[in-house]
Amino acid sequence: MKQAAATRASSGRLAVDVRGLHKRYGDVTAVRDLDLRIGRGEVFGILGPNGAGKSTTVEILQGHRARDGGEVTVLGADPATGDRLWRSRIGIVWQDESAPAELTVRETVSHFAAYYPTPRDTEEVIDLVGLGAKATSRVKGLSGGQRRRLDVALGVIGDPELLLLDEPTTGFDPAARRQFWDLIRRLAHEGTTIVLTTHYLDEAEALADRLAVIAAGRVVAEGTPSGLRERYYAPATVAWTESDGSPRTERTTTPTRTVAELTRRFDGEIPGLLISRPTLEDVYLRLIGQEAA
Structure with missing residues (x-):
């Protein structure tokens, strides 16, 4: 899947086309001259530190x-002028909770489904996010992780063409994260x-076909996870023990030759x-300027 999707962004129809995006908050520039091109059907990850x-x-x-500047096209339209039909084609999982506390899980998902022209089945979505046993529970009685699962359910209930996920698994336990990955x-x-x-x-x-690493409002690197590792942090480390018992390490771009x-x-x-x-973490820390000395 990853190789095919990586070529879609360059050769086929784009779901997202961003050129020279710029955004300021007062004297602070949050985004500067940012470019992104994301192909339809692609899973695209955006990495970067807070801010x-x-x-x-x-x-x-x-x-x-x-x-404040730049050109943005999402599913063929400018988001600044997108109409209700355009919005119905996009699912969103916000960082903040969006579900009303007094409703049950089933009532909440059913309520949000009514906003879309062709929603997914309510019970199917509740089961997909692992809340089947909590379908009749009120939102205010859910744990933090369960509320986050509900947020994911609200993001996918409209059967979107494009799903925007902003830190979706914050608060998930390991089992819930794996279930989310499967979804x-x-x-x-x-x-x-x-x-x-x-x-x-x-x-x-685990999920992304391609990644963009953003630092200080700019894309500093983009590519497949394996491609980023090879391009920005090629050396491997070979460690062994000498005959006298002393440990040795060597960083090399030709580990097979070293072992031979x-x-x-x-x-x-x-x-x-x-x-x-x-690892990808090594690459990420190097790109954002926080690599350990």
Whole structure:
């Protein structure tokens, strides 16, 4: 899926086309000259530290916030002038909870379904987000993680063409996160375009076809997770134990050659051999200027 989707953004129809986006809050520039092109059916992750401009960008894509400059097209329309029908084609999971506290889970999802021309089945969506056992519970009685699941349900109930997810799994336990990942994969398989902001690097790597890393309002790197690792943090680390028991490490772009040389030197088994390759977290920290010395 990832390779095919990565080519869609460059060769096919775009779900999101952003050129030179600019947004200021008083004297603070939140987004500056930002470009994004996201193909239809693609899962696109946006990474960046707090204050980098991720949420502002997503809010502009959904038409919730006005921009100060640049061109933005989402599903063929400018979000600043998108009509009700256009909005019905987009699902949103906000960082903040949006469900009324006094209604039950089923009442809430059913109520939001009425806003869309062709919603998904209410019971199906409740089960998809793992709230089947809580369908008759009032929202105010749900735990924080369960409320977050409800927010996800409200984002997908309209069967959107584009789903915007702003830190969707905050407050999820590990099991709930895995269930959410399965849901995203299912939606992507069905052709939904998904834009995901997250602080969880494992989540971005597990779900995204492509990633953009944003720092200080600009895109500082873009590509597939594996491509970013290779481009920005190529060296691997080979560790072993010398004959005298002292540990050794070597960073190299040719770990196989290093291991072959060690094999000849040790005449077979290499004591304590360990090969570690850079993670997406290594790349991310380097790109945003926070790599440990």
